[in-house]
Amino acid sequence: MVFFLIFIAIIVIVVLFFVSIYNSLIGLRNRVKNAWSQIDVQLKRRHDLIPNLLETVKGYMKHEREIMENITKYRSQAMDANTVGDKAAAEGMLSGALGQLRVQVENYPDLKANQNFLALQEELTSTENKISFARQAYNDQVLFFNNKIQMFPSNIVAGMFSFKEEEFFEIEDQTEKAVPKVSFN
């Protein structure tokens, strides 16, 4: 009788242990999803800002047609991308093209004095920052989630309920380099 009770107790403890691991895995996966939606919101915001920016810039920068066409092209590519990897690649190219535009702006003093442009520039800078901070937060969450899935004993629960490792949002080195760093000191 006593052994039976102990046996029952052990089973209950093990089940509770598994349940708590399962719940923490669900919690972590939701955090990953939430972090991803943060990136998504900001990417959409950038896509919305771009037509405004091009409209403002168009009148001033008549000689930079190529850059502007690239921006439009990469924007629509990024909007059509489905997987995390594709999206990262297209957004990387878009960041590069926007960076080129930013360098060229220096040659147009009238544009730099335009209040509307300055306000847009602040919004764009902020959106780009938000994208990179959201990416950092997302990757932190993914790392934590993937670690949990690989480590004992949570890997057993993860295997039982087929939790899959999440993909990192990496912007490739090549495109990262394409963003020129500007300083005016």
Next chain:
Amino acid sequence: MMWELIQANKRKSIFIFIGMGLLLILIGFTFGSFYSPENGGFFGIFLALILWGILSMVSYFAGSKILLAVSGAKEVTQEVHPQLYNVVEEMRIAANLPHQPKIYIIADAAPNAFATGIKPENSAIAVTAGLLGTLNRDELQGVVAHEMSHILNRDILVMTFAGMMLGAITLMAEVFARSLWFGGGSRYKSKSSDRGGQAQLIIMILAIALAILGPIMAQLLYFAISRKREYLADASAVRLTRYPDGLASALEKISGTNLDLKTANKVTAPMYIINPLKKKGMQISNLSSTHPPISERIKILRSMSQGVNYANYQNAFNSVKGKTSGLIPQSGLTDSSVIGLRTSDLSQTSFETDKQVKREVGDLMMKLNDFVFINCTCGVKIKVPPDYKNNSITCPKCGRIHNISK
């Protein structure tokens, strides 16, 4: 990772909360026994417990509102300062917090900032108009990240509670000290028994010692914890922004001014990013100063060139301090994620003169005080005070008439 740091901080919060409560009970007991040796002690404890309860309730439900009101902070919308709003949102995203803190501006020319609240969902960040005028985007980001770290690490909770408790203990000691001057002594003269008199004397000495030492002890505890928190918030801020130089140069600029923040006092001082009471001699003793020396904080930040995770900050801290100390909990140090430094993304560096800074600060303070700004087509900016009665105003330069929409 992050939330192990938060756990460590929550434990400390409970410790300080209980410690302050015990001190309050001890003081209550001693003062009570002093006035009535038979059962005054228990009455004192009873009163102290009630006071503790009321204070905790007030701190929990209205603490941050009281602190914001005392500091003269005003809640603002995005339109008043879009950049500040953007920077706060950037840091919220970096910290992966679901709720945006409320944004307050204090109409004061001294650059400073603080965060308050009980939990991230109802937190607030307050900055002065002077801060917005003096700092560039990267520096502002550093300061906001520091405040966001206070929210993220739940420092705001312990600071709100500890501030309230400290206020109460100081108040009780003051009331007791005053009652001693005004006829408190007459009570124990009436006792004639020799043994009772002796016990009375011991209790009295204890009471006086506590009256003097209690607030000092409470303050030391409060300060020691708040100083460590500043380093920790710097470490987290760097991890969030990935740009230690931003916060470092912000601290340089803030400490470079010698303006005093008029609305700050002894209880609210530890909340600010740097000590707002510079002239009042709080830096005399290292033990009782609320903030670590700014030069040291800047040196640590400037020497972070390897990376921006917690271990990197601890290394920089050790090399600047010349000793190894467990600033960051072990759980934070095992955070192995390698995060590289970011370069400045300032596409436009503003070469602002002192005059421009002063004008910007002045404009912001006017906006806070409900001035209406009208840009005339001739280039003049008309600032209409809130008590201006007419519906239209004439431009002093070109004579155009503008309607005022209120």
